[in-house]
């Protein structure tokens with residue numbers, strides 16, 4: 001019995017939820033945004049709809065965590081740090097080391113550091129978060145929950161690239177995927193909504209946030225997913241290119257006079273995607289209300305890449321029982337959901353326009369006669385993380 005904090009450290013943000021366990025009651029949740037920039041903000045909601053907001057710069061994750069814990073006691077959300085007995089950390093890349101969540105020790109932390117190249121925007125931030133919490137809460141049980149774990153069931157033919165086999169054996173060069181905790185959560189919820197065992201379902205889960213990925217979940221297992229060796233691959237994202245011809249990397253390096261290959265990968269990670277195509281914004285909300293041709297083109301490309309993956313996963317599984325939309329865009333964007341799902345009208349999948357006119361709510365949005373269900377399931381990675389802390393603390 002105690003309180004568990006689930007931490008989702010991004011490259012420039014820190015999301016968290018504080019749970020009372022094992023009841024799973026959410027005591028507080030919030031976000032530290034724009035870490036490392038001149039203007040940062042910290043918001044927290046707790047109690048019966050109470051809100052707190054602080055605007056100040058956050059130099060790094062350690063500062064963010066210190067402020068977070070100070071405010072939790074200051075606002076009397078907790079009396080003392082000792083009440084927090086568990087800390088669960090989202091870690092994006094677990095490589096081939098981690099098929100499940102683990103209690104964090106020095107060896108685990110060293111491996112998370114070692115895997116920085118497998119998720120350059122995420123693992124270093126995740127490791128910083130782990131170290132900062134260790135300092136402040138040295139007695140709490142710390143657990144790492146990996147985005148890649150859920151995808152370790154992929155068959156060889158889907159996780160291997162068509163490159164010399166020895167590169168996989170020697171260097172671990174393969175597809176690992178990401179967002180697994182979210183794909184796992186929404187798959188289980190989808191089975192509940194459909195009233196059928198997960199072990200008998202063919203699902204395509206669409207995690208469409210700033211980072212975005214699609215998974216083919218067959219009989220409860222991930223059999224394929226759009227992200228690759230790193231979270232740069234797959235569909236178009238907020239600032240990431242998704243799939244491109246790898247020859248473009250060296251071609252553009254030469255054209256742009258870039259000698260450091262990491263600088264080129266940085267462009268593909270941070271200056272591409274919706275931002276790169278539109279030249280306006282990486283945020284779908286800004287693009288939808290903008291009539292500029294390139295804003296609309298960015299959305300068209302985003303939708304087109306999603307449709308290609310969904311179609312290929314339906315073919316790969318030999319059918320589909322449900323398409324499941326989640327994350328920032330998937331939970332809120334009525335247009336993207338209807339454009340993607342209605343692309344499969346030819347096989348009898350249909351979205352009901354009225355039912356689809358919702359945001360952020362667990363619901364069925366397909367017509368009664370649709371040949372597969374279309375679902376909206378808000379994700380909850382933090383709850384899954386807290387549950388794993390509880391499981392491993394025993």
Ligand SMILES: Nc1ncnc2c1ncn2[C@@H]1O[C@H](COP(=O)(O)OP(=O)(O)O)[C@@H](O)[C@H]1O
Pocket residue numbers: 010208209210211238282283284285327328329332333
């Ligand atoms: N009302 C909305 N309509 C369309 N897109 C939205 C809306 N609200 C949020 N989003 C999109 O969701 C994204 C953030 O999703 P989120 O799942 O929080 O991503 P991440 O965890 O990768 O930061 C934003 O970049 C924005 O494009």
Ligand SMILES: CC(=O)OP(=O)(O)O
Pocket residue numbers: 010092122147178179209210211212231
């Ligand atoms: C893996 C990944 O892309 O995560 P996020 O969507 O949180 O950036």
Ligand SMILES: [Mg+2]
Pocket residue numbers: 209211
């Ligand atoms: Mg996310």
